[in-house]
Amino acid sequence: MKKLVISTIFVMQVLFSFAQTGTGITGKVVDSKTQKPLQGVVASIQNTNLTQITDVLGKFSFLDVPKGKQLLQIKTQGYKEQLLQIEVVSGKVLDLGIVFFEVDQTEEQQLSLITITENDLGDDNSGSESTSGLLQASRDAFQQTAAFNWGQARFRIRGLDNEYGTVLINGITMNKIYDGRPQWGNWGGLNDATRNQEFTSGSAPSDYTFGGILGTQEINTRASLYRKGSRVSFSGTNTNYSWRTMGTHVSGMNKDGWAFVISGSRRWANEGYFEGTNYAANSLFASVEKKFNEKHSLNFTSIYAQNRRGKTSPNSQEVNDLKGFKYNSYWGYQDGKKRNSREKNIEEPINMLSHYWKMSDKTNLNTNVSYQIGSVGNSRIDFQSANNPDPTYYKNLPNYYLNLSTYYFPAKDENGSPILDGEGNQTYTNPQALIAKNNFLNNGQVNWNKIYYTNAIVNKGEKSAYVLYEDRTDDKLWSANSIINSNLSDNINMNAGINFKKLRSRNFQRLIDLLGGSYFKDIDPFYNDDASQSDLNNPNRNVLVGDDYGYNYYLNATTFDGFTQFKFRYKKIDFYLGQSFSRTEYQREGLYKNGIYASNSYGKSSNVIFENFGFKGGLTYKITGRQMLDFNGFYSTKAPSLKNTFSNARINNNVTPDLRSESIMSVDGSYIIKAPKFKGRLTGYYSKIMNSTEVSFFYGEGLFDEEAVGAGNEDSFISEIVTGINKKQLGLELGLEYNLTSTIKVTGVAAYGQYTYDNNPNLKVNDDAQASTTNSNPITDFGKAYLKNYRLPGSPQQAYSVGLEYRDPKFWWIGTNANYLADTYIDISSILRTNNFTVDKQTGSSYEGLTEETVRGLLKQEKFDPITLVNLVGGKSWKIKSNTFGFFASINNVFDITYKTGGFEQSRKATYPDYKADNTSELPLNNPANGTFNVGQTHPSFAPKYFYGYGRTYFVNFYINF
Structure with missing residues (x-):
């Protein structure tokens, strides 16, 4: 210093x-x-x-x-x-x-970033990883705070899902064709190897791609770009894993034109922060470059990152009150060890060949070819003609009995006298609720012993009533691109590129454990005759370990896109213009002839084709050498994801009705100041995403009347299709950074947004029970879903942070941040906000006793409590000869605050009478289930379920660079 x-x-x-x-x-x-x-x-x-x-x-x-x-x-x-x-x-x-x-000295924080915040709060890859991964390369005070401090609360920049950002490795897009999101686990644990990054925020121009409205992250693995040397580190934490070891060696370019990089890591835990969350990950990286001459270089990169982790369950408030927020219903003891029934296993290695051609002093051409093959599996228990093994199944919990008047008895004291309320009325008790409570408290986990007993003893080791299977995806993906960068003149730069992808994705259900039995039947016991068959080409099949069953199909996709971009730089004004075009083609190919959709499941579907375009532009006005104004505008159309293109791809070829490309527009303006001691940015933004589609699956009651579907079939497992969704995001971002002295820096960061649904989209339901030989597409139109002005879920819409950092001349540093996050909302049920909820199908009129005020009260969107999180970070390094030793440590959520990061409403009670009955109680209850006396307290069996953030966590990393 x-x-x-x-x-x-x-x-x-x-x-x-x-x-x-x-x-x-x-x-x-x-x-x-x-x-x-x-x-x-x-x-x-x-x-x-x-x-x-x-x-x-x-x-x-x-x-x-x-x-x-x-x-x-x-x-x-x-x-x-x-x-x-x-x-x-x-x-x-x-x-x-x-x-x-x-x-x-804060580099250790950046190298540990993805590791710390990578969590399993959801299975859709849209969690806080979108913040941490996308922002690792940035030095902006706002974005650094969003990643390091707000990511733990699942903060999303501008309220945007990470499918609207673009992640690239050597110019090849890593966003999955299936859902549009990057699979961070494909390079997880390789923080040293993926540190060479370039980041652009919002819709600002990138040299590698047209991009989206959340920004771009380019990871460059060219071997000659890495800093020569070796590094070994060892870490301990109490987050999603316990231990990590990592080693990296960079050779640098030798006299013969060769350079190579190798890196590897292992992360593991018998149990992570939440109960029963085992973790095991191994990652390997290699990059080799051969420089032939000053014009041509060839680089080969290979990435292998295997990750197996136990998931944690979302839980209702009833469950959390009884078991605590760390409770996880997915595990149980087997032979004295915790076994998680739901594990996610990722193993998708990437191999990439890159050619770098310096065509002239002003023009460079980079061409890449990549092949990725591998699998993603998600395990769970399947069962036939047996009780649901989920310990949080609603009939296992006290609320189920508290909502049934048949279990109520007049409450009496120890002398046999009636127990009265404050007004002299008889109160009631519910002994069955107390029994359920005690059973859950004492045996509230997966009962593996009972499962094995049922299969091996009750069923005599023959047909299994319970098995463990995984939903499996095996992908084969070819990617190729070519990117040119040319300085057309002293003031004009051109970027252009073309990209091609071809995906063949096999999706199937694979049996992985018979759990004490000898075989399992490939049928659906909820249906009869042919409708019960998963594959009419092989009916009544006995399934063994390693066999496929249930569903089996290919998703094929071919995409092509190209872009051009021109950047103009002058003394007072810089501006840019970009254009893009893409063509997307999807097809489903069924390998099973499903008994419900016998005429529309086996073989290939029709091709679904989308052609899309985009335009963007912006300018920077330089007020002085230190101050500038920056403006960006963006408009594009975007093909629906492969996930949302087929409404029920597991069992039929049906294309989602009313499917359209999204339209995306965004504008933002910033005032930026950069000075040696002070840096700041104030940004206002507005974006709108139109014609989105969402497909979800759940079990619903009261969706269809008995006369329409037949007695006993009014309750169904359905796919809900919501189309034409418009979403709006607007807000302000502020990031300030000031060096009080050469050793002390203070930061102030704020984000204020309003993220809402902007219209009332259309909702349709696909009910398999209504399918027949004459109706292979059983769609029921439920009309409008009244979502307008409801808040978008998944992120705090207000966030504020104040930070202080001290860097000592003797190479140690410490920092602290206080963060306040508010306005996080639950994910609402769409079907509860249709006319199906309020209109009696028998009469065509509103249900008796229903008023607008009552409906608004029942369907008011839940807003989570605001939270304050204090974080500490620090580190120290020593130089011994030519080697550097050091450590980095952090403590997040110092005061161990318990907080919700997200959640969702359940959709099972889909009509007003059913929903009201599940959410109201009129009896004065002397409640043995929770030890309180209450009148009119609700005891819903299908209450919302929540995700929770970590409490107090730590991360310590020791390293040596040599």
Whole structure:
């Protein structure tokens, strides 16, 4: 640090070295500890086109620099960025001498970021990983705070799902065709190997892709770009795993033009933060580059990241009150060890070949080919003609009995006298609720012993009543792209690219454990005759371990897209224009002839084709060298995801009705200030996403009357199809960073947004029970779902943070942040907000006793309590000879606050009478289930279910760089 201060004073004194001709700047960048020159450091004159890269001696030089005061930015991965104020004199070359670069001591925080916040709060890849992964490469104060401090509360920037951002490795998009989201686990645990990144926020221009409205993250694995050296680290934490070890070696480019990088890690836990959440992950990375000459290089990258983890269950308030927020219903003891019935297993290695061609001094062409093959499996218990093994099944819990008057008895005291309420009325008790409560408290986990007993003893080891299976996806994905970057003139730069993907995705159900039996029947016991058969081509099949059953089909996809982008840079104004076009083709190919959809499940579906386009543009007005105004505008159409294209792909070829491409528009404007001591950004934004589609599955009651579907079939497992959804996000972002002294920095960050549904979309229901040989597409139109002005779920819509950081000259540092997050809303049920909820099918009129005020009260969207989270981080490093030793430590949620990060309403009680009966109680109850006396307290069996964030957690990492 002392050398850094001396260097800065040296620069500010403006010592000149005179040249015979020219006006410019020169300097040499070295590591402040090792004194070694740093190659590949980026030096740029702010608000100009002038950029230089340091050579093998660490030197850089600029010629023809505009005279006057300038800001010189010098930065590279792993070191603290420097922003130097200089003054250029006409006809002279300013020699900065040696610029000492200090290792960024907070780098350990960045290398640990994805690891810390990667959690299993949901299975749709849309959780906090969208914040942590997308922002790792950014240095903006707002985005850093969103990642490091708000990610634990599932904060989403601008309320956007991560499918609206783009993640690339060497220019190839990593967003899944199936759902549009990146599968972070495909490179999880390889933080050292994926540290070379470029990030653009919002719809700002990227050199690699047209992008979306959430930003782009480009991970570059070219071997020659990594800093030479080796690194070993060991970590301990109490988050989703307990231990991590990681090692990386970078050779650097040798005299024969070879460079290679290898990295590996292991993460594991017998149990993570939540009960029964086992964790095991192994990751390997290799990158090899051969530089043939100054124009051509070839690089091969291989990434293997295997991850198996136990999931945790969302729970109702009833369950949390009885068992606590760490409770997980998915596990139970087997032979004295915890066994989780729901595990997620990811194993999708990536192999990529990249060619780099320097066509001229002004034009570069990068071409990549990638092949990814592997599987994702999600296990769970299947059962036939047996009780539901879920310990939180509604009939196992007290509320079920508290809602049934047949279990009520007049309450009496120990003398046999009636127990009266405050007004002298008889109160009631419910002994069955107390029995359910005690059973749940004492045996509230998966009963593996009972499952094995049923299969092996009751069923004599023959047909299993219970089995363990996994929903499995085996993908084969070819990707290819080519990206050109060309400086057309001193002021104009062009980026263009084409991308091609071909996916063949097999989706099936695989039996993985018979749990003490000998075989399992490939039938659906809820149906009769042919309708019960999963595959009419192989009826009544006995299934063994490793066999496929239930459903089996391919999803095929072919996508093509291209973009062009032109960036113009001038003295006072920079602006850009971008265009894109894409073509998407989907098809389902059924391998089973399902008994319900005998005429519409086996073989290939019709091709579903979408053609889409996009335009974006923006400008930056430079008020001064330190202040600027920045504006961006974006409009594009986007093909529906493969997931939402087929309404029930597991058992039929039906395409989702009323399916359309999304329309996405966004505008934002920012005031930005960059000074040596102070940096700030204030941004206002507005975005709208139109014509979205959502398909979900659940068991619903009261959706169809008996006359329409036959007695006993009014309750159904259905697919809910909501189309034409419009969503609106608007708000403000503020990020401030000020260096009080050379060692103390303070930050202030705020986000205020309003994220709402912006219309009343249409809702249809597909009910398999209504399918027949004459009706292979049993769709019922439920009309409008009245969602307008309800808040979008999944993220706090207000967030504020104040941070303080101290960096000591003796290479230790500590920081703290206080964060306040509010306005997080539950995910509402769409079908409860249709006319089906309020209109009696028999009379065509509103249900008796129903008023607008009553409906509004019942369907009011739940807003979670605001939370305050305090986090501490710090680290220390030592230099011993040429090696660096150090540690990084963090404590999140210091005060161990319990808070909800998300949740969803259940849709089972789909009519007003059923919903009201499940959510009201009129009897004065002396309640033995919770030990309280209450009148009119609700005891819903189908209450909302919630996800919770971590309480107090820690992360400690020890490392050595050599």
